Amino acid sequence: MSPLFPALAARAERPALRFGDRTLTHAELADAAGSLAVRVAGARRIAVWATPTLGTAVGVVAGLLAGVPVVPVNPRSGARELAHIVSDSAPSLVVAEPGVVLPPALAALDRVDTGAVGTGADGTPATEPSGPALPFPEHAPQSPALIVYTSGTTGPPKGAVLPRRALTATLDALEDAWQWTADDVLVHALPLFHVHGLILGILGPLRRGGSVRHLGRFDTGGVTRALSSGATMLFGVPTMYHRIAEALPSDPALAEALSGARLLVSGSAALPVHDHRRIAAATGRRVIERYGMTETLMNTSVRADGEPRAGTVGVPLRGVALRLVDESGDTIEAFDGETVGEIQIRGANLFTEYLNRPDATEAAFTDGWFRTGDMAIRDPDGYVRIVGRKATDLIKSGGYKIGAGEIENVLLEHPGVREAAVTGEPDPDLGERIVAWIVPAHAEAPPSAEELADHVAAQLAAHKRPRTVRYLDALPRNEMGKIMKRALHD
Template identity: 50%
Template sequence: MRLLTSLHSADDRPGAVVALDGALSRHELLARAGGVAARLRGLPIVAVDAVPSLSTIVTVTGALLAGVPIVPIPPDAGVLEREHILRDSGATVLPDLPPPAGDVPAEPSANAAALVLYTSGTTGAPKGVVISRAAIAADLDALAGAWQWTADDTLVHGLPLYHVHGLVLGVLGPLRIGSRLIHTGRPTPRAYAESRGSMYFGVPTVWSRIAADPSAARALAPARLLVSGSAPLPVPVFDDLATLTGQSPVERYGMTETLITVSARSDGERRPGHVGLPLPGIGTRLVDETGAPLPNDGRTIGHLQVQGPTLLDGYLRDGGVRPPDLADGWYPTGDVATIGPDGWHRIVGRASTDLIKSGGYRVGAGEVEDALLLHPAVREAAVVGVPHPDLGEQITAFVVAEPVGAAELIDFVAARLAAHKRPRVVHLVGSLPRNAMGKVQKSLLTTE
């Protein structure tokens, strides 16, 4: 199966792939990747230190051409994380050597494993998620339709090359669809503003920083698509981007195990606080704790399950692949959400941290966070449920803000949401702990 179809096209414009360490045409990339593929023959699985560079893109491309599953290792991984990934996967780290030009081998079947992506490890040791070539192709083709993504586009981003957003969408997408790719190394407002693209990818932290730099935001006005993912985009940031760039960002939803499953459309509505509609071929549903279906009424919060061709093959276990635990073919995402009568999805957050059961009510942390962010003094907010002897869980907020009183913020939320959704306690902090993709690590928040 030819996964990276644009590499074989007759179009060989210079600078098809640009990074901080150089640029390659498609045929130059294909030749170098062919050399890597030749070196990989006979290896069952390989790993690459996924620094944001052409060398990483060449190595990943070569492994995909050779049909050898590849494990991208975060360049900032600690010793223990790196050792776990290599031991768990059994992968050989490919040396960073200049590859010779080589013949392009015949690519394997669609069902062959392409990538092993390790989860962030928030609920235990990182797990190796096995993603097939067919799943990647199905997802990229669906996104190409939803976003009207074509070979005429230039994609700009500076996201890490070891996650779905930066690697699968941000690198393999252009190599399949044929669009030009500019990787900025780091996703800074200046780097984005100085790169002329028609599409930009970012996580909420990136977009928040761009929105706070009006000149950088206005420089993106000629682009046709600003895509946000990996975490919910705060509504105030959504609104600021719309004002500064003249267009609302497109939000989408996915995870390592499912790739991208829900998205707003480039030619359709873009709603703040919502991630859109299921992609073609994707099914979604809400269930309660017993697995019983819940209504799509836009209000009821339930556990989100998905099904479709983009799901993982399974997890690496003891030298093999353990299939995921499915509920009648549905994958339990671990996220909670609402679905409206028109099919629009709003992601509340992780069931383990963002669904708060307080005083008999089910409260989504994201709704409270959005309300806090409407206060002009608040820059960042994270809301969690803290064990409470009477309420079960007490709604507790951690806020990065200009000088403001906790009581003022509690009253501010109470005036905008139902009284039972107000935080009972607000902690003013200097910063929120985040991972490389900008997601707040709520397990690290502490009241001490």
């Protein structure tokens, strides 16, 4: 069986991880993670206190080498959420960097420190080398690798159990879609407790035998420096790309750095079309989008050799079966760019279960297809356009099924709009009316409701215009930049 991380197994001397001024080659990572793996081997599960640090990456890789399921824990979790995650996953150990003070829910567990690892910019090792660890056998593809907790928007977070075959299926499909090689150097500043930052952003480069530079925290200066000194790829969320788009007119160094990147990837939420256009105009590079979930890892992407069409998440990845179904559960055969249906997924990229929740696991599938709850349309050439969540973004108004996402994109093109969200609320005549939540570009002179309604009707259709407009200072967002629409109505 081939190893999960071939470059670690081969003890390659190429750089693997850089966090700030600390780096590890693949050979050094094999030693550091292998030594830690010996200490956690045999544990039922391990929690990793997932700060954006080199130690977190070493701790996760150690768990994977030892074949022990890893539970990445968000350091910003509230006390109630953290207590639920610890109680639900029941880890035997917690892995953290030395000196970190853990909250009570984790402090009660046996602790294993990662140690000070890495080599500084001056070549000085942080610690004495531990020496090569004993080789670890490869583990069964179906065995659990990670337990990643969902956002819990409709109740306590659920632990999605991700097997090793899901990791390899997704990362190898992205190798194909993005032409990802060992020569690529990825830069990002994403958190390390979820799919985007940890699996794509750390494990992806390690599986390819390439390198990742983690900025610790996002800032456009860090992006400029990394892309100007050898990095080839940038991963980010829409909030990051929006800040890049805002900075570009006054930052020629940033524009030049982005123009030299091989691949700019956005995910975790839709990137507004107007930000796509601003970045492309300033840099000549187009951001591509992909679509995934905690339970499915990656499902679709715009390909590196495909058309980088703004507003779409591309085509299904290699090995992923994707279908749209209507409210009756029937497959929608039309690729007409109009018919809305729920995305369902089947493939090796899927999770195996929600931990301790057989009821939720059973409810999530129908005939072997995972029900994503995401609504989309498909263009004639198969490109997928997500229009929102079934629970919050599908609006049934006047007999029409309307996706909130396309209205949001049009509203964001209005010069008087800085941020926009669209929801539906009960209406005695229409069933639901469309509500636009607007953060104006200029608070002292917001665009009128009539102006915004006319703007949408001119671009889309009259029945898609907002009937109500509410003005805010800011939209509520989570750590990944996703708008929390339930909080709007609350």
